[in-house]
Amino acid sequence: MGLFNKKEKQDDFQIDTSKLRMDEGAIFGQAVPTSEFSKDNSFGNGYNQSFDSFGENSADLFKNIQKGHKEKCEELRKIRKNMATTLGIPSVVRDEPCNYNGHCSGTCPACYMEERALMDRIYELSENGMINLMYSKEIKDLENKIEHDLWEASVFEGDMEGEIADGFGIDDNKDTDSTEETKE
Amino acid sequence: VSTFRVQAISRHRFSTDGKGITTLVGLAGCPLDCKYCINKKILHTGKVKDMTPEELLSKVIIDYCYFYATGGGITFGGGEPLLQSKQIIEFIDILPTNIAVNIETSLNIENSSEIESIINKVNHLYIDIKTTNTKVYREYTGKNNENTQTLLNYIVKNNLQAKCTIRIPSIQNYTTKSDIEESIKIIKQLGFQDIDTFEYIIKD
Numbered sequence: 485m486g487l488f489n490k491k492e493k494q495d496d497f498q499i500d501t502s503k504l505r506m507d508e509g510a511i512f513g514q515a516v517p518t519s520e521f522s523k524d525n526s527f528g529n530g531y532n533q534s535f536d537s538f539g540e541n542s543a544d545l546f547k548n549i550q551k552g553h554k555e556k557c558e559e560l561r562k563i564r565k566n567m568a569t570t571l572g573i574p575s576v577v578r579d580e581p582c583n584y585n586g587h588c589s590g591t592c593p594a595c596y597m598e599e600r601a602l603m604d605r606i607y608e609l610s611e612n613g614m615i616n617l618m619y620s621k622e623i624k625d626l627e628n629k630i631e632h633d634l635w636e637a638s639v640f641e642g643d644m645e646g647e648i649a650d651g652f653g654i655d656d657n658k659d660t661d662s663t664e665e666t667k668e
Numbered sequence: 669v670s671t672f673r674v675q676a677i678s679r680h681r682f683s684t685d686g687k688g689i690t691t692l693v694g695l696a697g698c699p700l701d702c703k704y705c706i707n708k709k710i711l712h713t714g715k716v717k718d719m720t721p722e723e724l725l726s727k728v729i730i731d732y733c734y735f736y737a738t739g740g741g742i743t744f745g746g747g748e749p750l751l752q753s754k755q756i757i758e759f760i761d762i763l764p765t766n767i768a769v770n771i772e773t774s775l776n777i778e779n780s781s782e783i784e785s786i787i788n789k790v791n792h793l794y795i796d797i798k799t800t801n802t803k804v805y806r807e808y809t810g811k812n813n814e815n816t817q818t819l820l821n822y823i824v825k826n827n828l829q830a831k832c833t834i835r836i837p838s839i840q841n842y843t844t845k846s847d848i849e850e851s852i853k854i855i856k857q858l859g860f861q862d863i864d865t866f867e868y869i870i871k872d
Contacts, residue, residue: 559682560680563734566737590679591680599733603732
């Protein structure tokens with residue numbers, strides 16, 4: 485038996501989309517209102533990594549990868565912001581792009597804290613009957629098992645043994661087909 | 669306990685492997701030996717990580733809020749993910765709601781009840797048929813495409829074309845323009861509407 489019982493899942497699941505439906509249009513189409521929440525974009529402190537050890541010739545490569553990750557960071561922030569607005573808690577997500585200049589893989593502990601705030605709100609709405617989120621407790625339990633060192637990585641297994649550069653695991657915002665060919 | 673053999677996991681992919689934000693789970697092993705395969709080196713290194721379906725779920729759940737918000741989810745690629753069909757079924761069975769599951773496959777797998785079960789359970793299939801020219805297919809992949817044809821026929825017979833995207837690549841030095849046009853024609857005759865044509869880019 486797994487963590488989730490399939491029969492219950494089939495029988496019980498329903499979601500009231502009139503109360504909360506965060507579909508693609510809702511998330512990507514809305515203007516993001518501002519709030520008085522932190523204007524301090526110094527997130528990521530204590531999360532600095534240096535590429536110095538990779539040598540000078542790698543500087544441009546890392547710069548390009550880093551640019552992609554920063555763009556990803558901002559796209560994810562916008563999604564979180566729209567979610568937060570939809571959920572009635574806009575202030576839990578930063579209003580402005582992160583201006584942290586150190587290494588970023590697209591997500592970091594600061595982003596993670598915002599994600600958790602959103603999930604807590606979803607659980608709260610679920611518990612209050614505002615939405616019918618199947619297995620909210622089980623999902624929450626699973627989240628408690630998350631290895632927090634995964635915060636740092638948009639690719640968190642792909643860099644095993646350094647093979648990432650030769651595989652689809654390279655995650656620099658290229659639209660690489662995972663199953664087939666590419667060219668550097 | 670069955671375990672996945674995972675090559676890599678890539679998070680936060682934007683509509684490249686399915687609707688919304690997806691996490692790509694690359695599974696090890698492939699029956700084909702494609703000449704331009706990007707993952708060939710990885711596939712043959714044996715450097716994979718074993719994970720039970722529950723262990724995999726406990727990793728990918730970290731992005732649940734994005735899946736929930738965008739209609740995204742998990743995309744299994746590889747390699748050939750259908751080689752690990754039993755594990756994928758177990759994974760789907762423990763998956764919380766609002767997480768889509770997509771498969772990127774060549775469909776070049778022996779037909780079985782597990783494969784048919786997966787086809788019915790997943791949200792979307794990205795099927796790279798390479799070409800319908802059997803001679804060219806064999807030259808490029810080292811295998812014939814009878815299994816692919818069989819499973820495509822299963823999909824057609826069960827009217828599941830709408831959940832499929834058929835990929836028909838232009839393969840330099842292998843497929844001609846007429847090969848591609850003929851493949852598109854045959855696939856359309858089978859009732860598939862979503863056909864993705866593109867050019868393989870060759871890694872030096």
